[in-house]
Every structure is written in C-alpha cells, then in structure tokens.
Amino acid sequence: MSKRKTGLFFGSFNPVHIGHMIIANYMVTRTELDEVWLVVSPQNPFKKAGSLARDHDRLALVKLAIGDTPGLRASNVEFDMPKPSYTIDTLAVLRDKYPDREFSLIMGGDNLPTLPKWKNSDILLRDYDIHVYNxxxxPAGELADHPRITLHDAPLMHLSATYIRQSIKAGYGVKYLVPDAVAEELELSGMYK
Structure with missing residues (x-):
C-alpha cells in the first residue's frame, strides 16, 4: 500500500490569514500531496515573547481557519518537543508516529537560500521532497535545480500577520484578511488588542 503524501507547512501563524490558507489549499489541490498539515511553531523560550499569541490560541485559530476543508489539518507536534525545535527532529518524530505517511516540506522561496544552514540540511535534501512557493x-538560488525541490507559482498575497496584528491593535476590522471564523474569534477574544 502506498504511503499518504503529507506536506508540512510550518509557521507561527500569528494569526493565520488567507495568504496562508491559499498556499495550503493550492498545495493540497494542485500537487500530488494527499494532505497538508499546518504545523504551528511554539514560542521559542529563548526569544522575547513579544507579540506572539499563546501556542494553543494560535492552534485554535488554525483549526477554525481550516474548518472542514478536505485535506487540511492543524498540527501541534512541536508543542511537546525540546525548544528550539529543528525541522529534522520534527520529521523524525512524525515518521515514528505515522509510518503510513510520506512527509515533505512546504516553504517560501525566501527560505530556500538559507536551507543549507539548517540542521542536517544534507539529510533533509536527501530524504524529503520540498515544495517551494515563489x-x-x-530568487530561489542555487538549490532551485535540486532534484528534491519543486518550485510552484502559487497565488500570493501581499499580506502579513504583522499587518493584521497592527490593524487589530489600531482598532481596524480584519474581515477578508483572515477566514471569517478567525475574524469572529479575534473579535470575541480580544486577542492582539
């Protein structure tokens, strides 16, 4: 039986917005991936907490954003891992826990040039497919032609979580910038105010 192809889309999702959801949905509907997991990164204990909302609040927002969208799932796998968590370690945990799945990475083209500096990047490039959205x-740089890397021209939004947090703080609504269920929860909870 073939393994379920599962793409991992890591982020702080602080908060999750429609730009994230467009990329996740693009990857699950226009590639060979069966599922895309939005992996919520925990607060790094060595960094100042600053404007990062609590881990479980950000996870809850991602679950609201996904709703019942087929093929998308929220993951908190890194919440119980040693901090900071490295991608290679997260992949090892997931491979042990889900032997029926074949994992790959999803990342923005801005991260690709830094990949050689990642922990065990040689193993990442040897063992995992990497889906890169422009x-x-x-520029994708020298890794663009690597056999494990596929470049995707996914639709992008000039939108950031920082812009959304600043808008909320300033008292502006964020309708259409985040999924409706997320906008509702942000309004009710007063998060980022």
Missing part, C-alpha cells in the same frame, strides 16, 4: 524579490 516569493517575489526572493
């Missing part, structure tokens, strides 16, 4: 102004 980021304007960020």
């Amino acid at each position: 980021r304007p102004g960020h």
